[in-house]
Amino acid sequence: MTLVKAINNALDIKLNENKDVVIYGEDVGYEGGVFRVTQGLQEKYGAQRVFDSPLAESGIVGTAVGMAVAGMKPVIEMQFSGFAYPGFNHIISHVSRMRNRSRGKYTSSMVIRMPYGGGIKALEHHSESMEAIYGHIPGLKVVMPSTPHDAKGLLISAIESQDPVIYMEPKRIYRAVKQEVSEDKFNVQIGKANVVQQGKDVTVVSYGAMMRDTQKALALAKKAGISVELIDLRTIFPLDVDTIASSIKKTGRIVTVHEAPNSFGVASEINSIALEESFLHLEAPPKRVTGFDTIFPLPQGEHHYMPTPEKIYYEIEKTVKF
Amino acid sequence: MTLVKAINNALDIKLNENKDVVIYGEDVGYEGGVFRVTQGLQEKYGAQRVFDSPLAESGIVGTAVGMAVAGMKPVIEMQFSGFAYPGFNHIISHVSRMRNRSRGKYTSSMVIRMPYGGGIKALEHHSESMEAIYGHIPGLKVVMPSTPHDAKGLLISAIESQDPVIYMEPKRIYRAVKQEVSEDKFNVQIGKANVVQQGKDVTVVSYGAMMRDTQKALALAKKAGISVELIDLRTIFPLDVDTIASSIKKTGRIVTVHEAPNSFGVASEINSIALEESFLHLEAPPKRVTGFDTIFPLPQGEHHYMPTPEKIYYEIEKTVKF
C-alpha cells in the first residue's frame, strides 16, 4: 500500500464503522481530492457523508466545530497545510477549546487532515511544515506519520480519539513508499514514538517525510561505523518524552531532523527535553538539522532548503565526534 | 510616563514626522482604543490618518498589506492578540512574504500592535501570549517591550523599520509602571537584548510583562545571596543570541521566564541556543519557568497559571543549587 492508499483505507474503515463520520473539504467529494486521497469514498458512502464544500477554510473548520458539538465526527481536509490559515481562528479559538470551555459537556473532537511539506516542486504556500505552531496550541493533538502502516493506524486512532487531532500528511511520500499493510482495522497509538532502530552512539529523532532522508543518512552512518538509535516521533504533541529521554541516556547524543524552520521549531522543544530530562548524560550539544528560518523557496531553490541525507549525516558525524 | 502614554507618544511623534503613517483598527479612532492607547490622535491628525475600521481583522491586516505595497506605513491594531487570528492568514501568507515574493520590489512593512498577556482578570481569549507562533514565521520581526522607555523607543524603531513588525504590548503593565521618559524622539534597537543587571551565578532571561515578576524574584534571590544576571529580550525574533550566549558563558546557568505555554515556547528556543552556543559552559540544566500547556483559565483560575515571583525564585534557587 502507498501512503495515500493507507489513508484512504483508514477513512473507508471508519466511514463504514461509524455513521457519525463525515468527510468534507475542497474537491474531496466528487473528485476524491487533488491527491486522490478520498477517491471512491463518495461513491461508496454517498454525498451526505463525503462531500465538497464551498471554498472557505474558516467555513470548513467552523462548521466542523458545530457538527462535533452535535455529536458527529467530522474528518475535514485542508487542501494544503498552507491554506489552513483562513481556518486558523477556529482551530485556536474553538477546536482546541470547546471541551475546556464547556467543562467537558461538549467536545470539538474532529480530525483536520492536511498535506504538508516540501520537495514537490510546487508553487508558493504548497511546501510548508508548520507543525510547531499547532504543537504550541493547548488542547490540540498533532500527528505526523511517516509510513503507510503508521498513517493508517494513526488516522484510525485519530478518528476514534475524543480529542481534536491535526493530522499532517507527508505529501512528498504519498506515493513514494510502498509497504505491506493489513486491510484490517488496527491502531497505532497517538503520543507514542517509534524506536525504528536501536543504536548506541547517537540518538536521531525525526518524523514525517524527513524520516526517509534520515534513514538514507543512517546508511552513510553505518558505513562510517556509527551506531544510530533512530526515533520516529509520530506525534508532535503530546511528545513522547520518555522514549526520547531514555534513548539519550543510552547514547548521550541527539540530532533532530525536520524540514520546518529552525527557530521555535520542534527540534528546539526536543533539545529542551533533552536538557531537562537527561542533562547529565549529554556528551555533546544536541543538534538541529532543519530548514532555514526562511520562506520555502520556489522550485529552483528547493534543493538548497531541504535537509538532505548527506547533510544529516554530516551533522551526525560532527555530533558523534564532538 | 506610563507604558500606554509612551506608546501614544511614539505614535504621535511618527504621525507628526511622516505623512505615510496611518493608524487604524477597531475603536482606535474616535474613542482612542479600548485601552486609550491612541487617545487624542484622531483629533490631532484627522480621520484620514487615525480611524476606526469595520470589525474584521482579516480586512484590517489585508488592507494594510495593500497600503504598504503602495508606499504607506500602516500601524494597525488588533484589539487583543487573541483576536488577531482572523487576520492570521494575511500575516503568515502576505505580510511576512511580500518582500521575498517580489524580490524586494514591494514590501509589507507595517507595524501590527496587539496587547497580549494575562493577569487582568479578563474573559476568554483576552490573556494569551502566543509570541512563539509569530517567532516561527520567517519574514516577521517580533518585539515585546517591558518598560515605557523601551516601548517608546522600540515602537519608533518598528515604525521606521522597512520590515513588518509584530509589536506585542504587555497590557497588564500598561499603567502599572511609570518611568521618566523623554518626550523627544529616540530609538531602541530591534534585535538587541538589554542586560538589565549584571551577575555571576545564573542568567535569567525574560521579556514583556513578566519582567516585573522576574525582577521581584531577583529581590528574593539577592536576599539569598544569589547573583543574577538579568536579560530583557525585548525582541523575540531575531533573538539576540550573542548576549544570551556570552552571559551563559559567564554564569553557566540559565532560567527563562515567560507566561506563554511551555511546549514549543520561547524558552525552548533559548535552551537550544544555550546548548548550541555554550554547551561546555553549562553547569546545570537550563530551566523554563512558564505557563502550563493549558488554555489560560478564567479569572478564578488565573493565579494558578501565571508564574509568580516566588515560583521564579524557587526555580532560580534550584538551578543555582544543581
Added chain:
Amino acid sequence: MFKEYDPLKNKLFSVMDKDGNITHEKWMPDITDEKSLQAYKNMMFARKADLMTVSYQRQGRIYTYPPNYGQEAIAGGIAQVLREDDWVVPAYRELGVWLAKGATLKEVFLYFMGYEDGSRFENAKHLLPVSVPIASQLLHATGIGYEIKYNQKDEVVYTFVGDGGTSEGDFHEALNFASVWKVPVVFVIQNNQYAISFNVKNQTSSRNLAVKAVAYGLKSIQVDGNDFFAMTKVAQEAAKLAREKQEPVLVEALTYRKGAHTTSDDPSKYRTKEEEQEWEEKDPMKRMKSYLASKELWDDKQEEELDAQYKKEVERQFEEAENYGEYPLEDVFKYHYDEMPDVLKKQLYAHEKYLKWKEGQ
C-alpha cells in the same frame, strides 16, 4: 411577510408603536394574553438581573459583563418558539436567551465571575457556551444545522451576532454554507447600533443589514427588535421556514444597547444624550407594559411587587454563585483532553511540588 417586507425595500417590520398600540393587527402573532404576560415577566427578570449585575460589577463582585439592557424583546420573541431540543448558539450578550433556554442566573454569574463551570448549563439542553470571537459562532450554528439535517431531527438552531459582527468573513461564510447546505438555522442580528464605540452606519454601505441575505439567496427581514410582538411574529415565521423547509433565515432585529458595551466601557464618550433619549422612547419594556396595561393585564403595583420578588431571586442566585468556592488547581488541566497527557500531569505535579515548597517557607 418576507415578501412584503423584502429588505430591498428598506421597510421595517413592526406590529406595535412606541406607546404599545397595535398598529399592524394583521401581523399580530398567534399568542395568548397569558403567554404575553409571562413573556413580559421573563423580560422583566432579565432586565432586573442585568441591571443588578452591572451594579455588582461596580462593587467589584463580578468581572467584565456585557449588558443586555434594552435588547430584551429579541430574546423575548425567540423564546416563544424555542423548544427544548432546539439549539441556541449565542455570542456573549444573550442573557435573555440563556435564561429562556434553561441556563440559571447562577451559572451566568459564575461565568462572569470567572469560573468555566458557569458554562456547564446543567439544565439547558443544546445551549452553547459564550463565544467571544466575533461572528465565529455563526459557523458552529451552520455545522449543527448540518447534523440536524443529516440525522433528520426535528430541531432548529437559533444563533446570534451583533451589527459589528456582520463585517467579519465568518458572517459571510456561515450564511453561504447554510444557503448551500439548506440547513435549519435562524440567524439573528442584534443590531444595537454599536460595535463598542463604532456606529453601525460606518460598518457597511448596504441599505440595511437584512439585505445582505440577497448574497446567499436567503429570505430575510428587518424587524423592530424592541417590539415584542413583531419579534414574536418574525420568530414564528422564521422557525417555520427553518423547521418545515430546512430554509435558513436571516433576521435583523433593530434595537439599542442602552447600557455600556461592557462594564469597562463608557458610552458617553461616543454617543449623545439626544440619541439615548430617542431610543429611550422606544424601550421594549415600556412599550410592552403600556400594551399590557391597556389590556388591563398589568399595573404598576403588580410590577412593583414582582420587581421586589425578582430582586430577591437575583440576590439569592448571586450569593450562591459568590459562595461557589475555590477553583482547584487541577481544574486548570482537567478538561483539555479525554485523558490527561503525561506532559500536563508532569506540569501539574511540578507545580504542586512548588506549592509545597512555598508552604514550607
Added chain:
Amino acid sequence: MFKEYDPLKNKLFSVMDKDGNITHEKWMPDITDEKSLQAYKNMMFARKADLMTVSYQRQGRIYTYPPNYGQEAIAGGIAQVLREDDWVVPAYRELGVWLAKGATLKEVFLYFMGYEDGSRFENAKHLLPVSVPIASQLLHATGIGYEIKYNQKDEVVYTFVGDGGTSEGDFHEALNFASVWKVPVVFVIQNNQYAISFNVKNQTSSRNLAVKAVAYGLKSIQVDGNDFFAMTKVAQEAAKLAREKQEPVLVEALTYRKGAHTTSDDPSKYRTKEEEQEWEEKDPMKRMKSYLASKELWDDKQEEELDAQYKKEVERQFEEAENYGEYPLEDVFKYHYDEMPDVLKKQLYAHEKYLKWKEGQ
C-alpha cells in the same frame, strides 16, 4: 447600464452574439477598428503563449501552470482601460492581464519555472505578484485603493478573483471595506464555472455572483466575459465610476476555463464533453475573429502568419527563461529583511560550510 442590467434581474450584459454579430449596438463601446484588431492580436498572443506553456509543462520544462485558455476576452476588455499608473492585483490565472500590464512572457515563464525573480516585473509598474491564497488579494487591492484616495492620485485598481473565491470571507471583507472607504477599485470575478472540480452552482445559492454587491451597496453587473465588446464596455463604465467617483464596482465576467485547473488536473473527471462543446461555441477568440472577418479586418491567412510569428516569439522568450541559470543559495536568504539578521547569516554560513565539506568528500 448598471441600472438596466441590475443583477437582481439576473440579466446578462452582452453586445455580440456567438457568431460575432453585434446584437446590442447601443452598448457597443467607443473603440476604433484598429484598437479592436490590436486587442484581438494581443488575445491571440496570450492564447498562443498559454497553449505552448501547457505543452512545455507536458515536456517537463516548466512546473505547475494554471491556464488562462478561454478567458482571454476578460483581460482583453480590461486592457482597453488600463493605464500605466493603474494597479493590477491578480490571483494566479491572469496571463492576459499580466501581459497587458507590461510583464514579459519571460518573467511569467521564470515564475512558473520556479524562480521568484519572475515576480520582479521589471517593466510593469504597479503590478503585484501572483497571489495564491484564494481571495486574499482583494483586500490588498482595497488597501491600495485607500492609498490612492489618501494621496489623491488619479489611479484605479483592477483586481481579480475566481468564482470559487467569492465564498471566502476575504471576498466579503474586501468589498465591505471598499464600500465603506469608497475607494477606486474594480473587482472582477472571473466566473469560469469551476473551482478546480467544484461547479459554481454549488458554491452559493445566490441567483448570480454579481448580485452579492447588494450586500455592500455597490454597483455591479454580470457580463458575458467571452464577449470582448461587452467586457470593454463594462470596463470603461466601471473605470469611470472608480476614477471619477471613487466608487468601487463589482464585475462578474461569465466565462469558461477551457483548460485544466492547473497542469496537474484532469477535468474530464468532473465535466462532460457536452458542456465543453457548449462553451466551445462561445469561445471568445472565435467570436471576435468572426466579427473582424465580417468587417474584413482579418482573415485566415493573416491569422496563420501571425500565429507563426507568435510561436517564434514565445519560443524565444521561453528559451531565454530556460537559460536563466542557477538559483544562488544566497537568494534563499537575501530578500527577507531590509538587512539580513545574524541568525540568517549564521544559517547561510553553516550551510556553505557543509557544502564545502561535501565537495571534499
